[in-house]
Amino acid sequence: MIKIENLRVTFGQGTPLENNALRGLSLSVPKGQFVTVIGSNGAGKSTFLNALSGEVSVDSGKIIIADKDVTSQATHQRAKLVSRVFQDPLAGTCANLTIEENLSLAIKRGKKRGLSLANKKEYVELFQDRLHNLGLGLERRLQDRIGLLSGGQRQAISLLMATLEPSQLLLLDEHTAALDPKTARFVLELTKAIIEQHKLTAIMVTHSMRQALDVGERTLMLHEGKVAFDISNPEREGLDVPDLLNLFEQNKGEALSDDGLLLS
Amino acid sequence: MSQIAFLGAIETGLIFALVAFGVFISFRVLDFPDLTVDGSFPLGAAVSATLIVGGINPWLATLAAILAGGIAGAITAWMNVRLHILNLLASILSMIALYSINLRIMGRPNVALLGENTILTPLDSIDLPYYVTTPLAFALIALVVLIGLVYFLKSETGLAMRATGENPRMARAQGVSTSVMIVMGMAVSNGLVALAGALFAQSQGAADVTMGVGVIVVGLASVIGGEALIPARTILLAIFACLIGAIFYRLAIALALNADFIGLQAQDLNLVTAVLVAMAIVLPRFKPSFKSSRGEKS
Numbered sequence: 001m002i003k004i005e006n007l008r009v010t011f012g013q014g015t016p017l018e019n020n021a022l023r024g025l026s027l028s029v030p031k032g033q034f035v036t037v038i039g040s041n042g043a044g045k046s047t048f049l050n051a052l053s054g055e056v057s058v059d060s061g062k063i064i065i066a067d068k069d070v071t072s073q074a075t076h077q078r079a080k081l082v083s084r085v086f087q088d089p090l091a092g093t094c095a096n097l098t099i100e101e102n103l104s105l106a107i108k109r110g111k112k113r114g115l116s117l118a119n120k121k122e123y124v125e126l127f128q129d130r131l132h133n134l135g136l137g138l139e140r141r142l143q144d145r146i147g148l149l150s151g152g153q154r155q156a157i158s159l160l161m162a163t164l165e166p167s168q169l170l171l172l173d174e175h176t177a178a179l180d181p182k183t184a185r186f187v188l189e190l191t192k193a194i195i196e197q198h199k200l201t202a203i204m205v206t207h208s209m210r211q212a213l214d215v216g217e218r219t220l221m222l223h224e225g226k227v228a229f230d231i232s233n234p235e236r237e238g239l240d241v242p243d244l245l246n247l248f249e250q251n252k253g254e255a256l257s258d259d260g261l262l263l264s
Numbered sequence: 265m266s267q268i269a270f271l272g273a274i275e276t277g278l279i280f281a282l283v284a285f286g287v288f289i290s291f292r293v294l295d296f297p298d299l300t301v302d303g304s305f306p307l308g309a310a311v312s313a314t315l316i317v318g319g320i321n322p323w324l325a326t327l328a329a330i331l332a333g334g335i336a337g338a339i340t341a342w343m344n345v346r347l348h349i350l351n352l353l354a355s356i357l358s359m360i361a362l363y364s365i366n367l368r369i370m371g372r373p374n375v376a377l378l379g380e381n382t383i384l385t386p387l388d389s390i391d392l393p394y395y396v397t398t399p400l401a402f403a404l405i406a407l408v409v410l411i412g413l414v415y416f417l418k419s420e421t422g423l424a425m426r427a428t429g430e431n432p433r434m435a436r437a438q439g440v441s442t443s444v445m446i447v448m449g450m451a452v453s454n455g456l457v458a459l460a461g462a463l464f465a466q467s468q469g470a471a472d473v474t475m476g477v478g479v480i481v482v483g484l485a486s487v488i489g490g491e492a493l494i495p496a497r498t499i500l501l502a503i504f505a506c507l508i509g510a511i512f513y514r515l516a517i518a519l520a521l522n523a524d525f526i527g528l529q530a531q532d533l534n535l536v537t538a539v540l541v542a543m544a545i546v547l548p549r550f551k552p553s554f555k556s557s558r559g560e561k562s
Contacts, residue, residue, distance in 0.1 A: 053437065054436075055433075055436075074436075074441075075436040075437060076435075076436045076439050076440055076441045076442070077439075079436070079437060079438060079439030079440075080439060083437070084437045086433070086434075086437075091431070091433060091434060092434055092437075093431075093434065094426070094427050094430045094431050094434060095430070095431075096426075096430055097423070097426065097427065097430070101423055104420075104423060105423055105424065105427055105435075105438055105440075106438055108420055108424075108438070108439070109438045109439045110439040111439070113420035113421045113423075113424050113440075114419070114420050114421065115416070115419045115420070115421055116419060116420060117415075117418055117419055117420075118418060118419055118420045118422070118423040119418070161438070
């Protein structure tokens with residue numbers, strides 16, 4: 001269960017460039033729900049995810065993850081509860097470390113790190129098993145540097161790393177946006193499968209309204225740092241992109257141009 | 265070059281291998297350009313020499329030197345991660361401050377260790393000339409540190425440290441406290457450099473407040489030169505390259521200064537150093553173009 005209460009974030013307070021990125025955003029996500037988040041540029045999607053992960057500290061409001069108030073915790077302190085896949089496929093892994101080392105790093109997320117060797121024999125089978133599930137043949141390349149892999153392969157491994165250990169909340173930050181369409185489809189399918197398999201609570205930000213409706217069971221639209229609308233299954237089923245635009249107009253009383261959002 | 269000069273170069277190279285290990289941690293692992301080194305090297309020398317002259321066991325004195333260096337590195341890192349001073353600037357501030365601190369520790373610009381009991385004294389009882397036993401002893405120390413460092417960088421904590429330097433955002437997302445890693449890494453780095461300073465003072469028979477000038481350049485020359493000689497495919501190779509780089513650098517310097525026909529003298533040392541570092545940085549870049557131009561012809 002994730003509870004977010006009246007979240008406010010302002011960048012550059014008191015300067016001419018003052019930007020109210022989040023203006024009192026509240027949300028409650030039951031355990032195991034897969035939520036997709038859409039919104040035009042500047043709606044506060046990225047700030048929202050950064051606030052949840054701890055990269056951005058909030059001015060006011062509360063973030064409660066699994067009954068724990070994490071509002072004032074730094075990113076590394078809440079890593080036990082929150083895992084994340086970045087938009088940039090190169091951001092989630094370390095290019096100069098091997099696949100095995102990256103996974104060994106991820107298996108210790110939120111746990112104490114000691115002085116025993118990081119790569120352990122008992123991990124290898126688990127790693128190979130999980131890599132095999134990706135269907136990319138990476139299970140034979142544990143000793144290869146991650147930098148040798150393609151963006152899509154690296155994003156698949158980022159996803160694997162984020163879900164290697166259980167977390168209370170998985171954050172996906174437009175994690176397919178920087179990939180070519182075919183790879184993006186592959187990573188999205190993989191995401192759906194992993195979330196379903198581990199019954200994860202997930203929040204996925206996307207630029208594509210189509211994608212937002214196709215995956216998950218609930219869709220939020222952010223606008224000017226607040227929730228513009230929030231629609232769950234079963235009402236959400238069968239909706240199309242124009243319906244979302246209508247919904248926005250009804251809720252906000254203003255029209256949103258199609259191209260304010262990237263449609264795909 | 266005489267045999268004594270050759271072995272002397274090896275000996276100094278082995279001491280500076282420790283500096284190279286330290287510089288490898290700050291510059292390569294943590295991506296933290298650290299000039300504290302110029303202060304922590306004489307700090308190690310000053311602390312160990314002062315304590316030895318004061319009658320403290322030389323091993324304890326050397327340990328104290330390592331601790332002092334570690335604290336210096338931690339303070340530099342702390343200025344960076346807590347006070348948000350630019351990393352390079354923080355290290356320059358430490359370096360400057362250490363100059364005064366080193367003068368305070370010694371109470372004068374230099375401390376002689378002639379006739380004192382150092383960690384090298386037991387070597388006198390071995391029936392071999394000093395210019396053979398000392399390099400052997402330093403080789404042993406460098407090897408022990410090398411093995412320890414390789415193990416550490418392959419440990420869970422070491423892996424987190426490597427991730428911190430390469431991709432701090434990812435490291436934090438994986439639950440690594442990047443601040444703690446930077447402070448810890450800088451402490452280890454400068455502890456190693458202070459150890460080198462302590463050993464250098466004990467083998468040269470004196471600690472001097474100016475002995476740190478240019479140490480960072482020598483350390484960097486060793487790291488970069490080592491990388492040019494040995495491709496750093498694994499952590500073991502990367503650290504080993506630092507060792508080889510440090511020895512190779514000292515030999516190159518000794519060769520340049522001993523080659524009478526070039527006409528270089530001892531005062532040209534820093535100039536030769538700068539030229540060698542520039543060459544070590546630039547030469548590897550010519551390799552690919554050299555290969556491709558050859559490839560076009562065939």
